[in-house]
Amino acid sequence: MRTKHFFIRINHSFTCFIFVFLLVQTLVAQEKVFTIENCVNTFDLDKKHTTEVGYQYWFADKDFLDGRTLKMSVVEPNKATHAPHKHVEDEFFFILEGSAEFYLDGKTVTVPPYTSLYCPSNIMHGIRNVGDTQLKYLVIKKYPSN
Numbered sequence: 001m002r003t004k005h006f007f008i009r010i011n012h013s014f015t016c017f018i019f020v021f022l023l024v025q026t027l028v029a030q031e032k033v034f035t036i037e038n039c040v041n042t043f044d045l046d047k048k049h050t051t052e053v054g055y056q057y058w059f060a061d062k063d064f065l066d067g068r069t070l071k072m073s074v075v076e077p078n079k080a081t082h083a084p085h086k087h088v089e090d091e092f093f094f095i096l097e098g099s100a101e102f103y104l105d106g107k108t109v110t111v112p113p114y115t116s117l118y119c120p121s122n123i124m125h126g127i128r129n130v131g132d133t134q135l136k137y138l139v140i141k142k143y144p145s146n
Contacts, residue, residue: 019057038064043072052077054134065141072096074136075129084126091141121145 041059048055054074062069075081075098084103091103095115101111102117103126110130111117119125129135 013014013046032064051081062143067145068145069139069141069143071139071141072136073139074134076134077129079130080126080128084124084125086122086124088121089143090121091119091139093119093127094140096131096136096138097136098129098137100135100137101128101130103127 012096043057043059048057051073056074057069058100060068061070061071073081079102085144093100093116095111095117097113100111100115100117102111103124104117104119105123117127126133127137
């Protein structure tokens with residue numbers, strides 16, 4: 001009799017475990033539904049994120065595409081978003097407007113609009129506005145998955 005109760009308790013626990021496991025797997029496996037409404041992001045100044053030196057606008061944030069992002073940064077003249085730094089993720093900058101000074105691994109170069117800049121993983125890099133107008137550039141980056 002005691003064996004029967006033990007077996008029933010194990011079966012109940014095992015069934016609960018399987019249910020939770022399958023539920024989690026189902027939630028993880030569900031793919032994001034992409035529609036014309038969530039795949040088109042027209043710039044809206046009211047949705048910008050103000051920074052100390054300008055603003056940022058997320059065309060695709062970390063949650064939309066599993067960590068892949070597209071952001072526009074706007075920096076006021078003679079300012080930088082932050083000091084040179086490094087991180088595990090590599091990233092691209094693409095200059096839309098203005099004049100940018102790009103820092104990479106101890107060297108700098110000044111670049112005009114329509115220039116792409118690659119920041120390799122774990123290499124010191126930075127960007128700053130060296131012009132007298134706003135610097136606008138895109139940042140393409142993939143953050144680690146959670």
